[in-house]
Amino acid sequence: MNAFCAAVDWGTTSFRLWLLARDGKVLAERRSDEGMMAAREAGFEAVLERHLDAAGAPLALPVVICGMAGARQGWQEAAYVDAPARLDTLAAAAISVGTARRDVRILPGIAQRDSDHPDVMRGEETQLLGLTQAGLGDALVCLPGTHSKWVVLREGTVERFSTFMTGELYATIAAHTILRFAVEGGDAEAGRSAFVHAVNEGFTAAPEISRRLFGLRAAQLLGFADAKDATARLSGLLIGLELAGAAAQYGPLRLVVLLAGGRLARLYRTALESLDVEVRFVEADDMGRRGLLSAAAAIWGDGARI
């Protein structure tokens, strides 16, 4: 089967590339940690061409990219489109990167230019485009991660969204505060009941979050808590806090589309369901690829290029 395009999700610290047939079939795939930070050193075009070559991409195969490659400090800036943003207009706002060998486009992120609620996304909008293509154009969507996004999607338009620094706070607190002694060697998935309990604490007692964080350490010092639960409790407190923030923004959480993968998908599903929120899980990677394919089709038409 002939390749229609290469699709790339280029994050801050990760790089993923697929060769796709017109119908979305994956013909080849590459993963690496050459995200934006690494590619700034090595050169974006060099990194891309090496992976295309390794994947066996035909000469002159066009490439569509989403994510941080389009940031100001990335390959070439793809200016944000503003929310409310119709997702099927992203392709038209893609920028063209001048390279000698092939047609390379970078999709824009979305900006929320509200001085009381400024926010930005880069990469998630393409997963949301895929979600819309899959028929889920009306939803409250949670995309957990380093910077978790909560998005109000209506008729294929990103109306409003909020970013919560949950993943980054978790990693930073676990690595650099006194809690590093408390969470050593733990696993957030190892203590389900401790996790669920902490989600509820973070959700219902948000103002006390920094006291409860210190409490993880104090509980161990005083012999109240099992050391193996501390990681689950830290994770639960911060995810619970995020859910409280989402509810404060978007009202009581009833049905949430969880656009995620792997470990985070399992943790957030457990957290949401423990609060009696109905969860509809959709694999984020699949939607990202689908969004990139949809943008490629809009840019290069329905005809196979090669």
Next chain:
Amino acid sequence: MNAFCAAVDWGTTSFRLWLLARDGKVLAERRSDEGMMAAREAGFEAVLERHLDAAGAPLALPVVICGMAGARQGWQEAAYVDAPARLDTLAAAAISVGTARRDVRILPGIAQRDSDHPDVMRGEETQLLGLTQAGLGDALVCLPGTHSKWVVLREGTVERFSTFMTGELYATIAAHTILRFAVEGGDAEAGRSAFVHAVNEGFTAAPEISRRLFGLRAAQLLGFADAKDATARLSGLLIGLELAGAAAQYGPLRLVVLLAGGRLARLYRTALESLDVEVRFVEADDMGRRGLLSAAAAIWGDGARI
């Protein structure tokens, strides 16, 4: 005037020593960054003796110590006394450290053995003892810092307390997250109105704290915020969150005794007053010294030793 004792406040990363006359007059003073972490390497006795020598302390002058030197990983563990804890019983619970040269006592910290609200302090209890000696034995006390303490003091007894990780969260977020780009070169005291606005946000919208943290970065990316205000806003959000947590624990804040010093004293005073809380400021260092002297008098009697 003869020295009655040496008094040492030995924290995690700081060391302070005073030679005190019986009436509390400071005869000599030493400061260094040889806190518990450094002294574990260099040896506690060696660090102490060097500073005593440099301060011109008489041979065999007794020494009273508070703080992390009494932690499990410190010089010698001074087991916590339990809350509710009468502060005038701390001296009787001091441990005696075996050294050849002099009588050295380490005061205990206080533990709150409540499985739903476990907490510990080491060092602050001695400042609170000083506060009680100064006639302020009934108060809601705020001791801001790396691990801020809020303490309900009644008739010279520590009834309940809570630790908030405010200072440590601030330092960690500013150094290790994406916000490091936002706060570069800023000063929390430089943007008073930004600080006060953020205190109010953190206080009234605690569940949204991690969204508002990300918003500091997004606001800069989108040109809404003055870069020089980001440090003040980060500081304000986290202090506001702490005040919300204290109010959740101890009811509406009306009158708070602020046991602090320097920059933190100014920031917390501004924050509290912006929320219409009456503040009574007391210098923390003075109270720490006063608490140590009071414990020394209880241990060694009223007679001068030298």
